[in-house]
Amino acid sequence: MSIFGFFTRTRTAPVARERLQLLLAHERSLSGKSDLAVILREEILAVIAKHITIDREKVKVKLDRDGTISTLEIDIEMPEVVAVKT
């Protein structure tokens, strides 16, 4: 490592701090209702299943948390011929 490398090397500790703050804020807010994702998925699916038949194998759930916004994506593949329940 050169002398210049020593002074210019990007510091990783601030990244660590930011990642931890984000994660811990999320985890603390979650204590007690750990399976929020399971609950949300089940309730959303139940509402949709009232109207159309869905294949549970084709349900994708994705999450991305950011400093300002978090997104929960629930991706439900619709059957080719939509069987609308009456």
Add this chain to the structure above:
Amino acid sequence: MAKVLVVTSGKGGVGKTTSSAALGAALAQAGKNVVVVDFDVGLRNLDLIMGAERRVVFDLVNVVQGDAKLAQALIRDKRVETLSLLPASQTRDKDALTPEGIERVINELREKFDWIVCDSPAGIERGATLAMRHADLAVVVTNPEVSSVRDADRIIGILDSKTAKAEAGEQIEKHLLLTRYDAGRAARGEMLKIEDVLEILAIPLLGIIPDSEDVLRASNVGCPVTLHNPASAPARAYAEAARRLMGEMVDVTLPIEKKTLMGRLFGWKVA
């Protein structure tokens, strides 16, 4: 055929999680299909070390209990296509895992991946024995220090008695990974020597990982060290160990003593 590898040690803080991430990534970088599974239920960290902590929705406990499908819980690495993570639950405890549930999940993983790397929790209780239960081979992680060597010996005994392989009368393949090795301190006689540890534990050596700031930097940013700084000494040592796991004959590189700039100029050895 798929291989199930457990990274275990008995003692905590010796480098199991760091090594699971680095070996898993190194195997994936070599083109293998790899999943790293966090068995540390209640104290998960592999997600953080892999940089996937913001993407965890479902976990191992959800899959074992049938609340989520395996495919929903697997998190695909954004840097290496062939690397996935199955996170542990942070909010449950280890009793949420059942032997039958784990067996079903491992069998399902065997169909999808070449390597299943199980990051064991510390200790010799349920969590640790479940992590090793279905392993074909074990990486025993130890530091050149008395208590971790003693605990490693204990774990070797448990690997030889409590795994499914052992119970079927077969031998489980065991490899020693010596981590946090400081060549300078070993040379000054302040740390157990490599040959001492090898003689005491009497299992083949997989690699020696030097104690290095690069490991800390990689964990700060959430990237396995083999991806974060492939040219660094610990990354090269992990990549070498991964090649050995894949059956290649590679000589073990001995870490050389690190001297600081001052040390180099004046010929001092600096701790």
